[in-house]
Amino acid sequence: MTITRRAVALGLAATLLQALMLIAFAWPAVNLAPRDLPVAVAGPQSTQVAAQLAQHNPGAFEITTVADADAARRALTDNEVYGAIVTGAGAPQVLVASAAAPAVAQQLTGIAQQLAGATAAPVQDVVATDPDDPRGAGFGSMVLPLVMSGIAAGVLLTLLVPSIGARLAGLVTFGVAGGLLSTLVFHTWLSILPGSYLTLAALAALSMFAVAVTVVGLAAALGRAGIGLGALTMLLIGNPFSAATSAPELLPQPWGTLGQLFPPGAAASLLRSVAYFDGAGAGGPLAVLLGWSVGGLALLGVGVLRSRPAAEPETAAEPVAVAA
Known part of the structure; x- marks a missing residue:
């Protein structure tokens, strides 16, 4: 394939991606209606x-x-x-x-x-939103940055850190530091969510870690293609169907239910449950985030096995000549 044909193919692929993103983000928004x-x-x-x-x-x-x-x-x-x-x-x-x-x-x-x-x-x-975010607009807006930062961390760690062990250390650092800093913004400064700072920071850290470790794990197991697969999964499925600005029952089905099985939707539901309802209904979203985190770590293990060089077969020792 010549350079010109490759450039045209990439332009068409980018156009298709743009159309998919428009559908993924706009279609749920214009079809909001109560469903069960x-x-x-x-x-x-x-x-x-x-x-x-x-x-x-x-x-x-x-x-x-x-x-x-x-x-x-x-x-x-x-x-x-x-x-x-x-x-x-x-x-x-x-x-x-x-x-x-x-x-x-x-x-x-x-x-x-x-x-x-x-x-x-x-x-x-009976259970009102935080007075500083009465319409929930701030809460809905904070989910996308958590997802995008997780994708960015996964991509950067994959491309710039060759060792899988070092990538894992970077993931843990990102989760802990990102959870503390992001909670300082949306809890302490903007007052989007009430509740315990450390508890919310731990939940935010788990949410960000789940996204990042999925991208890194897919890249370790599948190669460079895993980066695109992980990023597009979180961006085109996880985020637009997270129901962070509405509710899963308002989205077209089965997408509303499916969105709760991805980290963005689970993170939004988990933060709401803990911040406003004393943890009622938090078990399901917590299990989803833990499942994605464990799955990402398992994929990292697959990457470790792939990176090990194949053992060389043992060769028979050559006979040594002995002088009479």
């Missing part, structure tokens, strides 16, 4: 409200009936539902947890107002 969104209903008219919700948008809600308003609040604080509608005297009361997803809280408020036929239904935010 967990909500609770309570009170004497709970059956009627549940029927109205199902009729309003079939398949949009996964409805759970609870005893009363206190049970609905517990379901919210336990991170089991995104919102609740409590019926009784007068207009229904809407309970939301904007910390779980501000976009969902807004949608549930609007739907409840339509059901009540009132201009303003009473709304109580």
